[in-house]
Amino acid sequence: MFDMSESTSIEPRACGVYSTAHLLGWGVDHSRLRRLVDDGQLIRLRQGWYAETAADPAVVAAVRGGGVLSCLSALRMYKIWVPPTDAVHIRRSTHRRPRLGVSCHGFGAQPRLSDPVDSVLVAFGGAARCLAGGARRDCELLVAIADSILNGTVLTSADLRGAVAAAPPRIRRLLDLCDGTAQAGTESLTRIRLRSLNIVVRTQVVIPGVGRVDLLVGERLIIECDSRAHHTAATNYQEDRRRDRAALAAGYLVLRVTYADVMYRWEEVLADILKLIRRHDHRSTKHAR
Numbered sequence: 001m002f003d004m005s006e007s008t009s010i011e012p013r014a015c016g017v018y019s020t021a022h023l024l025g026w027g028v029d030h031s032r033l034r035r036l037v038d039d040g041q042l043i044r045l046r047q048g049w050y051a052e053t054a055a056d057p058a059v060v061a062a063v064r065g066g067g068v069l070s071c072l073s074a075l076r077m078y079k080i081w082v083p084p085t086d087a088v089h090i091r092r093s094t095h096r097r098p099r100l101g102v103s104c105h106g107f108g109a110q111p112r113l114s115d116p117v118d119s120v121l122v123a124f125g126g127a128a129r130c131l132a133g134g135a136r137r138d139c140e141l142l143v144a145i146a147d148s149i150l151n152g153t154v155l156t157s158a159d160l161r162g163a164v165a166a167a168p169p170r171i172r173r174l175l176d177l178c179d180g181t182a183q184a185g186t187e188s189l190t191r192i193r194l195r196s197l198n199i200v201v202r203t204q205v206v207i208p209g210v211g212r213v214d215l216l217v218g219e220r221l222i223i224e225c226d227s228r229a230h231h232t233a234a235t236n237y238q239e240d241r242r243r244d245r246a247a248l249a250a251g252y253l254v255l256r257v258t259y260a261d262v263m264y265r266w267e268e269v270l271a272d273i274l275k276l277i278r279r280h281d282h283r284s285t286k287h288a289r
């Protein structure tokens with residue numbers, strides 16, 4: 001419906017949900033608004049908010065639920081990597097009681113609920129609290145989201161630091177772990193988990209004859225992290241196999257991990273990586289260039 005590449009905020013027109021203030025600003029007065037509702041061209045979601053019939057369902061749900069789309073649900077609209085979530089993440093004004101979805105808002109003073117979808121930075125602030133604040137401490141997921149924002153938008157590390165300026169130091173320090181070169185959430189998670197075990201991992205290393213590989217452990221162990229989106233096309237399938245062959249011929253080991261490997265069976269994958277490392281297979285340079 002709209003091109004989100006590099007956008008960091010979404011116009012109400014792009015998602016088909018409007019406040020009365022937006023409509024009045026565009027010259028739609030109250031009597032015309034009533035006619036649009038009577039004719040079925042606009043649907044009243046709650047007091048002061050309206051939607052077109054073809055409006056984005058997640059945005060409609062958030063506004064019906066008493067707030068605006070935020071946190072993981074908003075970030076997903078910007079094509080930022082987010083972990084799987086079934087809930088609609090909604091930022092509400094503090095006095096409203098949740099009726100559906102998950103209530104999310106960042107640390108410190110929050111902007112007014114003026115647009116139906118929060119900006120990337122406001123949504124990131126919400127995700128920081130939702131994922132890494134309180135009892136939940138899914139810190140690696142927040143770092144993966146930050147990587148994806150740095151890689152996919154014009155926003156900088158300084159922008160992200162500003163968005164969590166009021167967060168506890170433990171959460172602000174997570175941004176030191178970010179790497180905006182990561183090409184997929186699975187790559188971010190693999191890097192973060194291996195480094196947390198003090199395993200030396202280099203990212204986006206260029207290997208002659210092979211090209212840029214996602215991760216290189218030691219001098220020899222290549223880890224390619226396949227995202228669901230980028231490794232299914234026939235041309236990628238062919239190219240991935242050519243790269244694997246060239247890497248093996250040059251003396252490297254190639255380990256390919258899928259989205260499901262990283263999200264749902266990491267222990268198994270890690271056990272195999274650790275076996276290779278214990279055998280010093282990642283260190284051997286006699287065959288590698």
Ligand SMILES: [Zn+2]
Nearest residue numbers: 071089104130
């Ligand atoms: Zn949330």
